Amino acid sequence: MGITKRLLEEQEALGFKSGDHSLICASHFQDYALKGFISRVGKLGTCDYCSDSEVQVVEFDQVMEVIMDGIRCHYGTPEDESVPYNSEFGYWSKTYDTEDLIKDVIGVQADDAIIEKVIKAIGSDSSWCLQNPEYPRQSEFMSADWKAFCKILKHQVRYVFISIQRGSRMNIVKLILRQFWIR
Numbered sequence: 001m002g003i004t005k006r007l008l009e010e011q012e013a014l015g016f017k018s019g020d021h022s023l024i025c026a027s028h029f030q031d032y033a034l035k036g037f038i039s040r041v042g043k044l045g046t047c048d049y050c051s052d053s054e055v056q057v058v059e060f061d062q063v064m065e066v067i068m069d070g071i072r073c074h075y076g077t078p079e080d081e082s083v084p085y086n087s088e089f090g091y092w093s094k095t096y097d098t099e100d101l102i103k104d105v106i107g108v109q110a111d112d113a114i115i116e117k118v119i120k121a122i123g124s125d126s127s128w129c130l131q132n133p134e135y136p137r138q139s140e141f142m143s144a145d146w147k148a149f150c151k152i153l154k155h156q157v158r159y160v161f162i163s164i165q166r167g168s169r170m171n172i173v174k175l176i177l178r179q180f181w182i183r
């Protein structure tokens, strides 16, 4: 298998079809992570988008790989995530088209023309949803933990920490965790 074909297959597995080797500099992105990526791995060259020369540039596909890696950390297609589908009501979980995902949900910050290129490379008719959409998010776990902690503090400990020995250096949070949480 040729290198080009293997590369295209890898890109397809990530969720985009591009084959775009044009060179782009960081000035077309406002997103700090993408700017950082270009300044970290870019090579000196001429940007095909603004014609600036002797600037750090990467291939457009390299940026796409970073964007898709980021998307794939949190989102998948409804098919990948086995989201049930009903012909009357559609998917049983919230889904986004690529434009919504890139512009509103993730909020990739770049020149408008670049955003449109990104959407086109991914495919404007693709659908996306959260990974494991029925599974609680980390923020939901943290919120539930915080509520449980407040409940213990109010109703079980009642803000009275008489069991703390004078001069004890034990942190109050650790004490509560030891008594009520960690079995």
Ligand SMILES: [Zn+2]
Pocket (backbone or CB within 6 Å): 024, 025, 026, 027, 028, 047, 048, 049, 050, 051, 052
């Ligand atoms: Zn440029």
